[in-house]
Amino acid sequence: MNLSRDVVDAADPQRLALVELARDGSRREWSFGEVADRSARLAGTLVANGIGRGDVVITLIGNRPEWVFTMIACLRIGAIALPCTEQLRAKDLRLRLDVGQPTVVLADERNREQLKAAEPSCPVLYAPDEALYAAEPAPPADVGDEDPALLTFTSGTSGEPKCVVHGGRYVAGQRVQAEHWLGAKPRELVWCTASSGWSKSARNVFIAPWLRGAAALLHDARFEPGERLELLARERVNVLCMAPTEYRVIARRAQLRGFPDLRGMVAAGEALNPEVLHAWHEATGLWIRDGYGQTETGQTTGMPLGEPARPGSMGRPLPGMKLWVDDGELVADPRTVPTFFLGYLGEEPHDRGTPWHTGDRVTQDEDGFLHFEGRADDVIISAGYRIGPFEVESALVSHPAVAEAAAVAAPDEERGAVVRAVVVLRDGHVASDALARELQDHVKAQTAPYKYPRIVEFAADLPKTASGKIRRAELRT
Numbered sequence: 324m325n326l327s328r329d330v331v332d333a334a335d336p337q338r339l340a341l342v343e344l345a346r347d348g349s350r351r352e353w354s355f356g357e358v359a360d361r362s363a364r365l366a367g368t369l370v371a372n373g374i375g376r377g378d379v380v381i382t383l384i385g386n387r388p389e390w391v392f393t394m395i396a397c398l399r400i401g402a403i404a405l406p407c408t409e410q411l412r413a414k415d416l417r418l419r420l421d422v423g424q425p426t427v428v429l430a431d432e433r434n435r436e437q438l439k440a441a442e443p444s445c446p447v448l449y450a451p452d453e454a455l456y457a458a459e460p461a462p463p464a465d466v467g468d469e470d471p472a473l474l475t476f477t478s479g480t481s482g483e484p485k486c487v488v489h490g491g492r493y494v495a496g497q498r499v500q501a502e503h504w505l506g507a508k509p510r511e512l513v514w515c516t517a518s519s520g521w522s523k524s525a526r527n528v529f530i531a532p533w534l535r536g537a538a539a540l541l542h543d544a545r546f547e548p549g550e551r552l553e554l555l556a557r558e559r560v561n562v563l564c565m566a567p568t569e570y571r572v573i574a575r576r577a578q579l580r581g582f583p584d585l586r587g588m589v590a591a592g593e594a595l596n597p598e599v600l601h602a603w604h605e606a607t608g609l610w611i612r613d614g615y616g617q618t619e620t621g622q623t624t625g626m627p628l629g630e631p632a633r634p635g636s637m638g639r640p641l642p643g644m645k646l647w648v649d650d651g652e653l654v655a656d657p658r659t660v661p662t663f664f665l666g667y668l669g670e671e672p673h674d675r676g677t678p679w680h681t682g683d684r685v686t687q688d689e690d691g692f693l694h695f696e697g698r699a700d701d702v703i704i705s706a707g708y709r710i711g712p713f714e715v716e717s718a719l720v721s722h723p724a725v726a727e728a729a730a731v732a733a734p735d736e737e738r739g740a741v742v743r744a745v746v747v748l749r750d751g752h753v754a755s756d757a758l759a760r761e762l763q764d765h766v767k768a769q770t771a772p773y774k775y776p777r778i779v780e781f782a783a784d785l786p787k788t789a790s791g792k793i794r795r796a797e798l799r800t
């Protein structure tokens with residue numbers, strides 16, 4: 324399946340595809356005809372610049388139509404899209420440039436400084452630029468299930484983030500979760516608030532809605548609880564997909580009310596607190612239906628449509644997908660997961676005949692509902708972001724005052740967890756609140772700001788194994 328040809332081009336050209344809410348407060352509606360023309364012409368520009376099947380295209384654009392056009396253009400010609408969140412800093416971007424080896428980068432002008440500091444060796448095209456859409460439309464390519472189509476980076480646990488390769492089957496495979504979890508209907512409006520660059524953003528911001536004949540809302544602005552509710556009502560959103568942290572913060576900081584047009588709400592990434600579930604249910608009459616997936620697997624579970632939510636549960640396996648619990652760990656049969664990845668970039672393809680161990684600790688009740696308990700490794704899940712401790716620790720030890728550092732999760736009422744750093748200082752440096760704040764700012768400057776340690780503690784040494792590895796489990800207790 325080619326999403327550009329078989330979904331975008333095939334749709335009624337007058338039907339609504341996107342609602343754009345820009346940072347300057349302006350609003351614009353885009354029809355499928357306009358999206359088809361723009362993305363096909365952008366694909367023509369890419370082809371004219373020597374980009375084709377198998378070439379990597381990095382996007383560094385916010386939740387704007389230009390990002391969607393670029394993603395569709397890549398899928399149209401068989402290029403491989405590597406979307407990046409705008410929160411990445413030069414060091415993060417340098418890693419993606421080194422690993423992805425892109426042929427071109429399409430970026431927003433507001434990201435010019437960080438991108439320039441990353442020193443890309445390939446051409447950079449900045450949006451918006453009408454010249455990008457001046458070429459003749461490129462013809463769609465036949466993209467096979469095993470042809471690489473999308474690159475996404477994991478959080479990274481003991482080393483740098485790994486690059487996940489998804490094939491053409493990833494796009495068509497979204498039909499399962501689109502139908503049985505997201506649940507949008509034709510001509511409805513879906514708002515998935517995930518920032519461009521995350522695996523959930525591409526599949527649920529526009530792919531899954533379009534597969535169901537719905538339109539997508541793009542809001543290019545920072546999260547603000549009151550504004551989120553105002554837009555939800557004003558735009559008459561029918562299906563809402565937010566991170567659990569966003570639901571939590573809104574429930575505690577804004578005045579919840581009913582939304583007559585809202586028909587469904589979903590969340591993924593971490594368990595929702597029972598009081599948050601009940602607060603939204605009391606206000607809207609709807610249950611937030613939780614779900615679960617990984618960068619490597621795509622969506623694999625979800626609370627079924629039409630059933631009351633079970634606090635703490637991420638639902639059952641989606642239809643056709645075989646998942647089970649082995650010694651407390653969730654395991655999947657890749658052959659039954661239509662959105663399962665091809666492998667990690669630069670490594671041998673993953674054998675789909677081998678069970679996939681997720682590394683997530685879960686339990687399953689007598690009715691088959693799965694309950695997330697935590698990671699088996701050291702990944703920190705904060706506000707839906709999956710943060711590898713290695714990157715935080717690397718940023719900390721690059722500060723001249725730090726000899727060693729360990730990053731672990733600490734419980735937090737709103738975010739689920741936050742990053743807690745335990746720091747050993749070099750000789751001549753003294754622990755203080757001022758130094759803690761300085762280290763926090765240093766991490767923000769070194770890597771994406773959402774990774775910075777909200778808690779900084781100082782210690783004389785760190786607990787270690789006989790081989791010298793940090794015992795993070797001891798620091799979490």
